[in-house]
Amino acid sequence: MTSILIKNGHVVDPANHVDGIQDILVENGKIAKVGTSLTTQADEVIDATGLTVTPGLIDLQVHMREPGREDRETIETASKAALAGGITAVVSMPNTSPVADNQAVIEFILKRAHDVGLITVYPSGAISKGQKGHVLTEINEVKNAGAIAITDDGVDVQDENLLRRAFQYAKTCDILVMSHCEVEKLTNGGVMHEGWVSTQLGLPGVPAEVEDLAVHKNIMLANMCGARLHLLHNSTKGATEAIREAKRKGHTNITAEVSVQHFALTDEECFHYNTNAKMYPPLRSQAHIEAIIEGIKDDTYDAFTTDHAPHIEPDKLETFQNAAFGSTGLETSFAVMNTYLVKPGHISFSKGISKMTVEPARILRVNKGTLSVGADADIAIFDTRQEWIVDAYKNSFSKGKNCIFDGKKLTGKAVMVIRGGRLKYQNGEILHT
Ligand SMILES: [Zn+2]
CATH class of the missing domain: 2.30.40.10 (Urease, subunit C, domain 1)
Known part of the structure; x- marks a missing residue:
């Protein structure tokens, strides 16, 4: 060595x-x-x-696309992109093909990441079989195979009873649940934030309440079961208030993140039908950004992520309504944090780094994110x-x-x-x- x-x-x-x-x-x-x-x-x-x-950055939400969609990204290309952004560890999302809802897929991801040998990949397993929201994954099986968390990210579990059972099993198995918060019936085919810009563009909107309702629901059910819940990519004033309230009440089992684009950019990026601005949750209005930044300042939000979501060009060279959701972000997240939060004086550089290192490590309960003697x-x-x-x-x-x-x-x-x-x-x- x-x-x-x-x-x-x-x-x-x-x-x-x-x-x-x-x-x-x-x-x-x-x-x-x-x-x-x-x-x-x-x-x-x-x-x-x-x-x-600084300690190597840790990203809690990355779509690596392998297995199954190696045309979009591979574990190797995502690992290289991560390094270029200063990121040394990521949590991979389970919406691969096949879905990471069993031991074989989790073991495959770990083996590929090990063979590539560039960064640490912590796979997450799906909450439901095939992420279809009907049948629970064998949660203990994916945990024993090496999954660090369970999530159906990409979609939310719409069946409250299934979600309750997922929290119960997660509590028993002591595994983290990561929730993508969305009440699908209320999304109702929306493709961008519902507001003045969506009206200008004539596009169906996603109201903020889609997220607010689901955040409340997830917090209530996680608390009911005593499970550890991490709320993915929050983007609204209502979500911020709900998480702040849960923390004020002392619910230390609840943690939450913001994907960096959601404190940096507004829905005005969707002008000219720019499909790179189409993502879930959608880029919101200035009022929501201000609430998110307040939540960052008072530590309502623990961590920053990318929600890195690579696509092939044909899936974005589409009408806005038909284009795929998501933006890449591994190579830009540090610079976005520095440019949009530290430079304008919203937070200190050290606080920004803590939300990309020691805080995500604490959420995952891994010995990373610090430069302590003896740490990786x-x-x-x-x-x-x-x-x-x-x-x-x-x-x-x-x-x-x-x-x-x-x-x-x-x-x-x-x-x-x-x-x-x-x-x-x-x-x-x-x-x-
Ligand atoms: Zn998501």
Whole structure:
């Protein structure tokens, strides 16, 4: 095993309240030492002067598409895209083909991720067989195979009794439930946020209450069963208020995230029928964004994610109503957080990093997301001042070119990424060390 000494970087490690110039020594895949002016010999020395060193980012919601839709993305291409964004661990969503609702698919994902060897992939299993919402998955089977959570993401479980039973089993098996909150009958074919813009464009809207109702329902049933519930990609004022209230009452079993596009962009992105702006939940209005940012500031929201959802071009070169839902995001999430939350002064850089490292690790109960001595040596090194224009076609590792930030100027870029003590990414190149 090689050793790496990172010198003179500005280390931001929220778990240990570190925010200053420090050196980090990596040995045998673990953090060996953190301190000022370390003089230990190492196989490789990285001069991080002027750069920012953080724990490797952890993304709780990624659609890797493999098995079954390798035309959209593979575990390998998603892993490369993740590294380019400073991300060293992800939770893969189960809406693959076949659906990850059994031991064989979970084991396949773990084996592929291990063979690719670039990032850590934590597979999630489906709540219901085939994500059809009728029959429960063998929850203990997927957990024993290595699933870190169960979710039907992509859809919500519409049958409240099935959802209740899922929470009961999840409590018994001690596995996290991740809910995509949507009352489908109320969505009623909507394709974007219901409001002034949808009226202008003549497109059917998704009212905010679609999410608000489902968030309330999920919180109530999870609490009734004492299960751990993580609420995926929240986007509304009502959801924020419901989660804040649950936390105020001391329900520590409830955690929640925001996908970065939902604090950055409004539904006005849908003008000109830009299908990259079509996603679920939809981009909302400015009033909802302001409520989401308040929820980020007061820690109603624990984590930031991408909801990375790659598609092939024909599925987006469609009318807005027929186009696929989703945007890619692995290569841009750090820069979006830095550009839209830190630069305008909404939150500190350290708080932003905590919601992409130690907080998601806490939700998953994994020993990552920190630079503590003994922790896995997953480290991202960023240039937080570098300005760049997103070009999903020319400069992206993801097979999906459907990035809502395409053409936008962002600030902050990963320069080097270490995972498991080995340098895996440097200045735009993937390293197979
Ligand atoms: Zn979802």
